[in-house]
Amino acid sequence: MADSKLTVGIADMKMAQGSGVLITYALGSCIGLCFHDPRLRLGALLHIMLPLNMEAGRKNPMKYADTGIRETLKQMEAKGASRSRMTVKIAGGAKMFEISGGGGLGNIGQRNIESVHTILKQEGLRLIGEDVGGKVARTLLFDVVSGQGCIRSYGQKDIIF
């Protein structure tokens, strides 16, 4: 995975077709989702932060699992992608800090994982790989041609999936 990398920020999504590697850095409780249509060699990388969009204004759909996944699907389908061919891989949802008596803090990762699973199922998308939970941050790279993902973490070996 060399050449040009396209960076996906927080609450952001980018697409590439034909060639290119998408990258998103330092996923903590956030989740990175790699959408791939192998026939079109089309891929999208989405970086969501929260499980459900309950904002009134809905200015930033990519911040949330539900609206983020649906918006990404819409944009991919506009380029001719088909759900029956499409596959999804996800990474993230870690718990960065272990807080005693901290209430809900730190559970956002777990809630993100559950929400992503539910919405992928609702939308009829196939989840073919995941590396979620745990306590470490992940940087996620995604090759839009091969559909291969790579996860970098601090103090650990890279994971190819």
Added chain:
Amino acid sequence: MTLKSYDQLSSLEIDTLREIGSIGTGNAATALSQLLDREVRITLPEVRIMGYNEAIEWIGGPEAVTAGVLVKMSGHMSGIMLSVQPLEFVNIVLRSMFGTNVTSYEEMGELGQSALVEIGNIMISTFINALSGLAGIDVDLTVPAFTVDMQGAILAVPMAEYGGMSDYLMTIGGNFVCDGEQVPCHLLLSPDLRSLNFLLRKLGVSDG
């Protein structure tokens, strides 16, 4: 006016928060100075209202590995306070306390880690004590949590916690200068919006 988003803060309100930051970090610097037995000053404290990706760039990029001490506030005010400690800061602490130096976080051992947690905790508690004294409010703090990881993911903790309310991260904080040497150690306070409104009312700068 009750704030609905961090970017609605007026310049008077920002000035007030900067003053809080100044007093908070000033007290934290005094505590740090006593602990390390060295002169510690603060740089001009800042109040920053940043978009997520802007905040990550500001702290120095997403993938750089740092130590982070996190304390959660509750009571009259809820929010998160973070002490982000890059390796240079870790070495200043270790040199002053144990006379050792490390080239990576793996080398610092359990004792070094406890020292970092304790220093982070003391700086955070001193900051919050100054703030609660000034505003006349009670704030409870959790036991400090510690991690060493990519700083982007550490900074994303307050973002995710308050992300449902705003597209911005607000931080109040400052840097430290130790024996004339700039120490890249951030002390960051991120209150939730309700608490921020409450705090501003208590300080008499919001008529809401």
